[in-house]
Amino acid sequence: MSNDRPSMTRRQCLTTGTVVSFGGMAGCLGRLASSDESESPDDSESSDDVTTPDESSYSGPLQVNGIEHVAGERTVEVTVTVENAGEAARQANLVVALSHTEAEGSIDRKRPVLLASGLEREIVLSFRPKFFGEDGVDRPEDGEFRFDATFENVEVSEDYPGLVTPSDRSAIDGGNAWPGVAYDPGASAHNPGTEAPRSEPTSAWTVSEVEYAYRSSGPVVADGTVVAGRNVRALSVEDGSEQWVHEGPARTTPLAVGEDVVAFGTPEDFRAVEVESGDVRWTISSDGDIWHGPPTVADGRVYTSHGDLHAIDAASGEVDWTADSGGSLAGPPAVTDGVVVSGGEPLRAIDAGTGTVRWTVSAGEPIGAAAIAHDTVFALTESQLVALDLAEGRTRWFAPGPFHEERLVVGNGSVYAQRAGDYRMVSVDAANGNLEWVSGETDGVLGPPSGSNGAIVVNSEQGTLYGFDTETGETLWSTSVPSGVPGSLAVADGVAYFNESNGPLRALTAGK
Template sequence: MSRELFTRREWLAVVAGGVTAGCGGRAAERDSETATATATTRPTATAPPTTTAAASGATDGVEESMSVDADSFEQGPGDCALAADPVPEGTWPMSHRDPAGTNAAPAANGPTGFPLNERWTMSALEAQVTMPVADDKYVYLVAADPEPQPGVPVAAVLCHDPRRNGEIQWRHRVDAMPVGPPVAAAGMVYVPFGPAENARVLAIDRSEGTLRNSYTLPGRFVGELGTAGTSLVMPSEDAYRVVDARSGEFCWSFAPNDVTGTDRQDRKIRAAAVGDGVAYVGTGYPDSQPTTEVGHVYAVDPDISGMRWHVPLDGPVGRVAVADDTVTLTTGNGVVGLDPASGEQRWRASSDTSIRPDTLAVSNGLAVYGTRRQLYGRDVATGEQQWSLGFGVRGDVIFVENTLFAVGRADPTSKRILLAAVDARSGDVRWTQEIYDPLVDVMAANGYLYAITSDGRLFAFTSV
């Protein structure tokens, strides 16, 4: 079933008007609310122990030793656990990734039999939409009017019921533009709204669509919100900031540019992942800034109020994943595997062309990444190439059990955008479907494969 939910006029009415029954079974009609930022106690800096980095050839023998001082790690009053628990079946709480950055979901999350069939389509014409997230029942995304009229709210957080062909269950309107996709954690939908230099994060009750809290984010917001156990990660360019997802209380933050021995202020946070209570934070210039041939990765352990190790790299970090006792990173024209305990480089694979910075998935001992021409599968433990496929990826790649889903082109000269399913063990293509809309990315939850487009469409696919 395919249907266009909104024309532009209807979209404005949806944002400003009423909706159907709520996700928790209650009716919800929310007016624009002015949220007051919750005050958090200024964190008291603690003096963490001095640590030594283990570069071990990460940049052709470059080794760097730096101590962590009180300015780089700030301890707050909150007490939250940093955990990379497996994604619960049927859910997709974070856009593009799970806490460990693996982009891997259990078989229950999506269809595994082929061919697939388009079950339903939600369409908000001319609206800008974020990547969706999902709990075990509903799907949440933010749609914004790119040309708002005076006095008309410009964005809405929407709750969809996939069992009812994507029917909207509630909406919460906001007089601001989103600066990132939502996160589902602790019974809330957390959404960042801009401008990026002065962003705030809204905590919206998932069952009713009501605003529960609002938090200001120090620094320029980049990337995406994250969830990890009871922690909610609110990253800025210069700090990996962690708060309690249950209360919003500040727990701790790490600022790479404040590490003793840093030679210049170019270590902007680009990606991070969690494993065994440690945050692996990758840096480099943001995408819109001048390029640099240097990147860094830091293993930050809140239990010691500091850094276990630091490794310089020969390119800005694009994505980080922690799985199979390996920290896997994409770094410009290469992929690197590091020992999570010491930072020692286990392997490195180079590419003749730039690696898509946001393309990495790791599952069952296999790391998959891509360029504009090829998709690669490598052994996580050794870095040995298992297979390659002539498929130029455009966005992220995700695992659903042993099936890999990707968006891209079989021929880089073609304008045809394909949604493809690939057998992760062999690299063989199992199914493709041409999508004429400007397809952006995919995720799997509730038994569906979801594909989002840049012009406001959300496709839901199931096995035939």
């Protein structure tokens, strides 16, 4: 996984006059100059003057099947449909040139593509062209935009691992549990055994004594108990009645449940308490540093970061191994099939049994979230969503952003994330990376989404809860929460649990 951020070659500002072309591409006369510096967030620039070669001579299995554009007041959005008609996967640069019939020159945009054999996909590019004429900067009233697209640096991907093959996953406790902040050990944030409310939800119960912890935290649910709060309280899922209260120091990490314990960090130590009673089973000293990493419980161990990644025996509290994680993710380590994925840059796949590094992949920028499903690691950065094969870390596909990289949902054969810039949820086909839908408007930056069969629930910084249809992106409902919902939501047995910022823990069920 290399730095696949799109690049734009500003070969010259567009000057009103006659279009000059060479080599099958619209060209520019004179010096190179930049257009509007306020490009959309997914655009980066090349500072080098580049002359486009005769790219009309390209002949190969990569094809451009269509170009559509929509011109707004300042931007021109171009959708290019490309296909790999060959028998092997190929990677290349897609080169798109924008020109205007009443202006000289053109603007070229490059976007890296990786296409499996037989795959067709749409690539969306955004231009903000400037036109310089006698009257200053303006867009001509007459004429039209013109586009051309071709490929350069086409290579066969010799070690291509194949597209993702989505498969059904079993729900934990039949859909009645949400054991970690990102649901399962693979950090999919998707409960396949239940459905979040699809209509305006109503309150099942509210408990005001549960103090809000902090933004990246959220309730967990297991064995008929919901555990939440800064001081860690266990409540009945039936009516919110209190079962026990942890009397130790306030927690500093999200919670994780498994192996009959609730695991979390505090300013003093990392500890595990009994699910049934809240009694402390074991502690590991902080050595003066506050524990901060979100934990994951899997296969008899608790995995958490504290500078390094630690694998702790869930029964005894003995540290089985410690490994250099290369950084930390916004969410918990993802653990599946004997592999722990951790680290922000580079991403590291670590052997769960020994703590040795199996492979590393650099994105050229921090990886905010990662999840494991379908023998694939899905990794999210600000500029792209990437699918890597679990065995060796080879790229299956990548989809361009920009994204808010806090967390993603993998389920229902799709990957869901929030797009930066316009604050909308997007759905990407987990098999091939093609965009499936873009949701309607939201009112700002969203928190970590939580998925289920049929509906995704997510909160905004403005205090709005949303429910989105997983198949269409339709907004099923939205509701305002007076004090806001800074943390994530848990979805179990058709109920959505969340902590308001002023304290109450609430359980929402489908409206009647």
